[in-house]
Amino acid sequence: MAPGNLSAEVHETHTGLVVLLGERAYKAKKPLVTEFLDFRTAQQREDACAHEIELNSRLAPDSYLGLAHFSGVEGDPPEPVIVMRRYPDTCRLTYLVRHRTPVDAHLAAIAEKLAVFHADANRGDAIDAGGTADAVSARWQDNIDELHHHAVLAPELIDEVWRLAAQFISGRSALFTERIADRRIVDGHADLLTDDIFCMPEGPVLLDCLEFDDRLRYVDGLDDVAFLAMDLEFLGRTDLAEFLLNRYRRAAGDTAPAALADFYIAYRAVVRAKVDCVRVAQGHPEAAADAQRHIDIAIDHLRAGTVRLVMVGGGPGTGKTTLSRALAELIGAQVISTDDVRRELQSEGMISGEVGEPEAGLYSAQNVAAVYDAVLRRARHHLERGVSVILDATWRDERQRERVRRLAGETHVPVVELSCHVPVQDAAARTVSRGPTSSDATPEIAARLAQAEDAWPQAHRIDTSGPLTESVAEAEKAVRESTAALR
Template identity: 30%
Template sequence: MSQTLINALQNPALYPHPVDGFQLIETHISWVLLTGEYAYKVKKPMNFGFLDFTGLDQRQHFCNEELRLNQRLTEGLYLEVLPITGSVEAPQLGGDGAPIEYALKMRQFPQGQMLSTLQANGELHTGHIDQMARQIAEFHLQAPKVSPEHPLGTPESVMAPVEQNFEQIRPFLTDKADLQQLDNLQAWARSSFERLHGLLETRKANGFIRECHGDIHLGNATLIDGKVVIFDCIEFNEPFRLTDVYADVGFLAMDLEDRGLKCLARRFISQYLELTGDYAGLELLNFYKAYRALVRAKVALFSLPADAEGVQRATTLRTYRNYANLAESYSAIPSRLLAITHGVSAVGKSHVAMRLVEALGAIRVRSDVERKRLFGAQQQQDAGQLATGVYDRDASVATY
């Protein structure tokens, strides 16, 4: 029935605006009709366990949630939810009568401006990543906090999907080396969880479990009018979205590293931390990056047909192993390094420090940023004086 409806919706007479033509993009959970100036997204009546769109009321609810949640990070992109009335063979957009379906209306943007496409073409640069760092930091700082009484965000709820990855991956593997690697990764995840348990409890109590995006990667970011816009957040599953902010951060960092962009991943992390000051949670980063890498490894295996053989199976296993190896890399103990730059103003200290961030994976901590975080800006009457106001001895001791 739904495919019949999608075919019937490809009629220019149904739309109150010019239609350049129709292009249909289909995913496992939705159809998106591109018309030129606008796009219309219709959810499939599917139940995958982690999402349930089987009922019309559910599809309406999640269309409204997708509109609400994505308007937090976008402006003028997600427009409205429209009822589809009439019949499957002769539908009307927003007409009278009982709705038979719902569509989310969005502003259409050029697919060639997706950051994943720019990266594939060698056109992604530091300015794009800096914009993403600032947007994500500001978004996380403003995102609603999940109540301490809410069951999500507890250490046990964080660990449950981590364990589920291993349970769901293992039946697909037969190679002894793959199974041994998976066992080692599971042992590392469990020991990391024990080590981080107290920090996870503290994060929950201190309000770092927030209504996040849940799916930040280069494939969900685009350029619109020259500005990076992050879209397509998770609306259909609260456990994917109500998470520690580091789950969001770790996803993008992992995605960049998977694409061979370690320098940009490191730059993103350091910029994000300067803006949020959330250094206390940094110990969680590799834990969440490994989790996200194994989710992608699992999804690759899920895409493998039961009767797959030869090239298809080898290709899928290669993808799985790439993500498993990436996850394993996060279990390595890093080398320790402290580098201190000093000198008069405007000699390039911050620039040199950022080069160390990108080359070595260091975290840049800038005294002027942390001083202002602690004490605010220097008062006008103390401007230009280094021993008064926010630059007096006590303030400097507290800063360093």
């Protein structure tokens, strides 16, 4: 123990007091009642202290030393306190991050520890119930209501957060159901903050799990680690947040879509914004700035995690497939191509016919319908599981485009329509010069299709005759703007 860490100190939280004396810390509960806890009597506080010791012994058994009592005024009942090992402030993760001390090794160890903790954590029907879409939505709604109640943040910001969160939840029931089936819902920590983690030579020490409501600990393991990732970002270290998440996902074998991590980081930022608002109400006006920063983090991640459906259309040789693949790399989307699906269905004997004439043979109305049916089924599967989709097709038929719009509405995602254009002669030349592809188009087919397109006024027109970087940048801009445009 460093000599400078032996002074007597008292620290206040919104629900308790921590007294630091020598090599020990004594944690007491405030005699208060809120919407989420009741510590009015000494017995209630003692029960809460005992429960906290039991829960935290899962991750930090050597840190929680037992239950003791402070003597009060004669006639008053003794005040229960948790006796803890005191750690040097210079080993606190917050201190290390703020002082730019390298912490990659510590974060890797934390990720490994959490992965093991989650693998061994309690599971069961009651715990799984905390991972349903309805339960997740209810927790969000409770926090949103609290933010409105405290009136610290602009109402329109709070409403925007809820709009984006509700949009994600509404269309992702299949994702939440699969997380339960994959046994990802655990009795976790649920309050991982850099202030409560100490990086010791013997390994990381993770303190102070959430104890006042067991149901709030019944969370997705990714949600659990997202709390710490959010706090690292709050300290200005998005790089460390990404490092932690990547190491955890690798250690836990978790292949959840990136959108789910964004969603849970946003949720944890909202939780902390609520705590900041409570602190403002307790007489700490400076906490309003923290609340604003937390809500900004929430909005950023909800927008980044928005699941999108993008149509990239155009005739053969317009570069729509090249654009689709490049755009997918930027926004983390799955490309589904009608050309690829057609080849698959043909090889499986689901469709047949000769190539050569539009609307005949392999491209008969019946075969085209089968291809688009398969494309939209696959798109729905990905969208409902939190993966954005880019649909690469000609999209010359308004009836098929309308089907995509209906799918977007049913899965609660914004739809973006992009139309690729080059001069007809350039498109024809490209069909001759390009290498092997799954497209059957010839220069003659390209010319005929260009004459047969339905008007597409909803599409954002993209000139793909220039450098790919320019057309991709324009497409990405249209996709990003779609998040703010959805109401």
